[in-house]
Amino acid sequence: MHNFANPTRFLAIANPLLPWIWAAALILLATGLYGALVTAPADYQQGETVRIMYVHVPAAWLALFAYGVMAFASAMAIIFRHPLADAAAKVAAPIGAAFCFIALATGAIWGKPMWGAWWVWDARLTSMFVLMLFYLGYIAVWQAVEEWDMAATIARVVALVGAINIPIVKFSVDWWNTLHQPASVFKMGGPSISNDMLWPLMVMGLAFNVLFLALHLTALRSEIAARKLHRLHMHDVGAQ
Amino acid sequence: MRTVTASNLACYRGGRQVFSGLGFTLKAGEFMEVRGPNGAGKSSLLRMIAGLNDPSAGTLGSDGGDAELTLGQQAHYIAHQDAIKPALTVSENLAFWARYLSGGAVAAVLPVFALEHLRDTPAALLSAGQKRRLALSRLAVARRPLWLLDEPSVGLDEASHRKLVALVLKHLADGGLVIATTHVPLGLEPHHILRIEPAGKAAA
C-alpha cells in the first residue's frame, strides 16, 4: 500500500490511450479555435474582443472542474487509502491553477477594452481570484511537507476544507458584489447567444475537458515515475 | 491486561522500509527490552504500540484488557521529550496530567521521584535530570497496565535511576507490562529482548 498500490494496471490502461486522448484534444482545440476566431461573428457591442470569451469561459469552467477532480480524488484517497488517488489529486492542482491563471489573465485582457482597466473587482473575477489562492495553498502544502505520505494526508485535509469553502466564498463574494453596485459583468449565455457563437464555445469547452484529461493522465504518469525513482533512491540510502 | 501480542509488524517511512517482520508476545508482569542501532525504528515501534503510528503491515493486539479501550489508552508513553510546561510548577504539571488522564492525587505522586521540595518550583527552573524525574512521575499519576519507555533513564542520577527501577519492578509485580528501549542497561533483567536489525530483519 505504500507505493502506488500496483500502478501497473493504471499504466496498462493509460499508456495506450494517451496518444488518442492527446490527438482528440488537439483536433477539438483546432476546430474550436477555428470556430471562435474565424467563423463566429464579432459582437455588435464588444467587437472582436468577444473572441476572448472562447478561451476565458472554458478556462474558468475547467479551473473549477479541476478543483472538483482534486477534491474527489482526495475523498477517494481517504475512503480507499489508495495512494494513486493522492497522486491524482496532487497533479490535478497545477493544471487547475494554470486554467485558473488563464481565466484570470484573459479576464484582465478582456476587461481592459470593456472597463478601461486591467482589473476590476467583479464578482466572477474575485471568486476566481480566491480559487487561485486555494490552489496556491494546496500546491504549497505538497512543497512544504517533505515526506510523501505525510504531505498526502495533509493535502487531503486542505483540498476538502477548500472544497467546502468554495461555495461559501462564492456566495459571500456575490453578496459583497451586490453591496457595491455590480460592474457590467461578462454577460453571456442565455437565449440571446446565437448559434454561430454557441457551437465554438461548446467545442472549446469540450476541447478543454479532453485537454485536461490528457494533461492529467500525463502528469499522473510522470508522478508515478518520479515516485519510482525516489523509492530506488531511498532503497540505496537504506542499504548503506 | 494479560498479554500484548504483535506479529509481523512493519513500518515504512517516506517510502522506505524501517523494519518489518517484528513480532513478540509479552505477558503480564514481563519486561521487554528493545535493542537496535540508531535509526532502526525503536522509537517508531513504541509509537506504533502507543497507537500514534498505524502499522504499515502486521497486527497488534492485547488480551484481557479493557475491550472498550485502544492499546494506547491503556498505556503510558515516556518519550524523549518530557511533555512538561515550563510555565507551570511541578505540581501543576502533574495535576494537569492527573486530571487529563483521570488519575489520582498529586500529593501521592511527588515522593516517587523525590520532588516534594520542588512542588511549587516552576518547571522552567528545573535541571535536565529534574525535568526527567517530573516526566517519569507521570507513570505514577494514573494507572495504566502497559508502560512504553523510550530511553527512560537518560539524564538521571544514580539515586533517581534506582527509583525508576524500583517503580518498574513494582509495576511488574502488580501485573503490569513494560516495553523499554535503552542504550544504558536499566539494571533490570529483561524477560524478552527484541532486537531490531538495521536491514529490517528482526530476531526476538
Place this chain on the structure above:
Amino acid sequence: MSAFLALIARDLKLTWRQGGGAGAALGFMLTVIGLVPLAIGPDQNLLQRLAPGLLWLTLLLSVLLTADRIFQQDYEDGSLDILAMADLPLELVALAKALAHWLTTSLPLAVMAPLLGFLLNLAPDGMALLAAGMMLGSLGLSLIAGLGGAITVGLRRGGLLAALLILPLYVPFLIFGISAATAYAGPSGAGSSLTVLAALALAALAVQPFAAAAALRAYLR
C-alpha cells in the same frame, strides 16, 4: 468532559503566565492602525470610510499571527503525543485548543479592535455593529487559525504556509463582518449579516475538529 475542561483550563493558565495571549497581538494591531494615516494621509473623512475595513483586516492579521502557537508548543514538547493517546478524542483536543485560543486571543482582540476605531475617526453608530460582528466572527477565526496551526505544526517554516491557507478561509468572515458594520441596508441588513457570521462560525465549529485532528495525526506518526 473533565479532560476537555482540564485542557482548556491549562491553556488559559499557560497563556496568562507566558503573556502570550492577546497582549502582543494587540500591540501589533495598534502599530498597524498607527501606520495607516502615515500611509494614506490624515484625511478624517477618508479614514472614517476606511475604518471598518482596516480594523477587520488588522483583526484577521493579528489572529493569524498567533495561529502557530495553538499547537506548536504541545507538538514540540511531546505533550501532543500524550494528549492524543488518552481517552479524549483528538478531535476534541483540537476543539479545546481552539476554544482556549478564542478565549485568550480572538475574543479580547475582537473586543478591543473597535475601540481602536477612535484612531481612525470611526463613526460612533457603526462601532456597536462592528464589535458585534467581530465578536460573533471571532470564534470562527480561532477555529480556522487552529486548523491552519494544525496543518503546519510539524513544519519548520510553516508560518507563511499557514497564512496562505488561513487567509482565503477568512474571506467570508471579512465580507459579512464589513457588511454588518457598514449596514448600508439599515439595521435589518446588519441583522442578516450578523446571522450569517454566526452561521459561518458554527460551520467552522462543525468542520474544524475533524480537519485539524486529521492533520495532527499525520504529524504524530
